[in-house]
Amino acid sequence: xxxxxxxxxxxxxxxxxxxxxxxxxxxxxxxxxxxxxxxxxxxxxxxxxxxxxxxxxxxxxxxxxxxxxxxxxxxxxxxxxxxxxxxxxxxxxxxxxxxxxxxxxxxxxxxxxxxx
Amino acid sequence: xxxxxxxxxxxxxxxxxxxxxxxxxxxxxxxxxxxxxxxxxxxxxxxxxxxxxxxxxxxxxxxxxxxxxxxxxxxxxxxxxxxxxxxxxxxxxxxxxxxxxxxxxxxxxxxxxxx
Numbered sequence: 001x002x003x004x005x006x007x008x009x010x011x012x013x014x015x016x017x018x019x020x021x022x023x024x025x026x027x028x029x030x031x032x033x034x035x036x037x038x039x040x041x042x043x044x045x046x047x048x049x050x051x052x053x054x055x056x057x058x059x060x061x062x063x064x065x066x067x068x069x070x071x072x073x074x075x076x077x078x079x080x081x082x083x084x085x086x087x088x089x090x091x092x093x094x095x096x097x098x099x100x101x102x103x104x105x106x107x108x109x110x111x112x113x114x115x116x
Numbered sequence: 117x118x119x120x121x122x123x124x125x126x127x128x129x130x131x132x133x134x135x136x137x138x139x140x141x142x143x144x145x146x147x148x149x150x151x152x153x154x155x156x157x158x159x160x161x162x163x164x165x166x167x168x169x170x171x172x173x174x175x176x177x178x179x180x181x182x183x184x185x186x187x188x189x190x191x192x193x194x195x196x197x198x199x200x201x202x203x204x205x206x207x208x209x210x211x212x213x214x215x216x217x218x219x220x221x222x223x224x225x226x227x228x229x230x231x
Contacts (some may be wrong), residue, residue, distance in 0.1 A: 031217050035194070041222035043204060056218060091159055094218060103148060103208065103216050107159035 002026075004108035006092050012114045018080040021111045026074055031095040033105060034067055034077050038088045049075065063099030080116045089113070118143040122209050122222035130230050135192040136223050139205030142186070148179055148216060149188045150206040154224065158205055164190060194231045202226050 005024040011110040013019055025032045033048040047057040052069045053073070063085070079086055089112050093105040127137045137151075140144040145155075149165050152160035163175055166172045166179040166188065178199040202224040209218045 033217075043221040045221075048217065052215075055215065075162060093179070094186070103150075104162045105217075105219070110159055 004092055004106055006090075006108040006111050008111060009109060010043040010112045010114075012116065013082055014116055015083055016081045017076065017115075019086075019113060019115075020104045021077040021079075021090050021092075021113070023075045023077070023108060025075070025092070025094030026096075027073070027108055029094035029096045030072070031105075032069060032075050033091075033095070033098070035091040035093065035107075036088045037091060038109075043091070046077070049078075051081050079113075082113075084115045086100070087113055087115050118146075118207070118220050120222040121218050122203075122205050122225050124223060126228050127225055128228045128230060129195050131195060131197060133195050133229075135195045135199065135227055136230070137190040137192075137203050137227065139188045139190075139206075139222055140186055141205075141207045141220075143190070143207065143220075144183075144186065144208065146207045146209065148208040149179070150159065150208075150219065151177075151179060152204040152206060152221075154202045154204060156201070163228040170214045177215055192227075195227075197229045197231050199227050200227060 007022045037043045046059045048066045049069045051089040067077045088109045091107050091110045092105045095105045121140045122224045152162040153163050161218040164179040172179045172218045176193045180189045206219040222223045
């Protein structure tokens, strides 16, 4: 299995620009998570989906952030307009109902976003 | 506000020693507890989970849970330089009407094992 795939791996953009991060979960997984990691705040859950439906977006910092999951194999996280404080590593993770009760989340390699 | 607290470290131990990593959490309704390991520049990976009070052993790793004290720990026996990483404690919200899948992470403890 290829694991969770994220693109791009690195993104450098200027303040005010739109940024789109992409994620392909592990085939067969029905949960998908978007996290943000910074030194100051640690690893924070932004939003998660179950069967392509957003379940909890309470971690999305503000309206500039939006996420979609049009099908079981693809999700996007969009920031518009981007700000320097959005600079972080963004992880996508996926999981499957009934993983022997472990609820293990498999993380992608992350996208390192720098907003200048 | 649900919180998960960890000592940020760094925790430095000699090779072969026992490393003890600690975590406290604020939500008494939490039911599931996880330890993820994150190497520098890499993504987190699950190494242990525990649901019941007491100890759970897996190879050189032992997770300990005390729900009354809202405390979970991870012991690494015979520490190796390859264990040097940041260890993240995570707690789910299932007991508070939330989902088993919604995790709150601590900021992590950096462990360094010296050869």
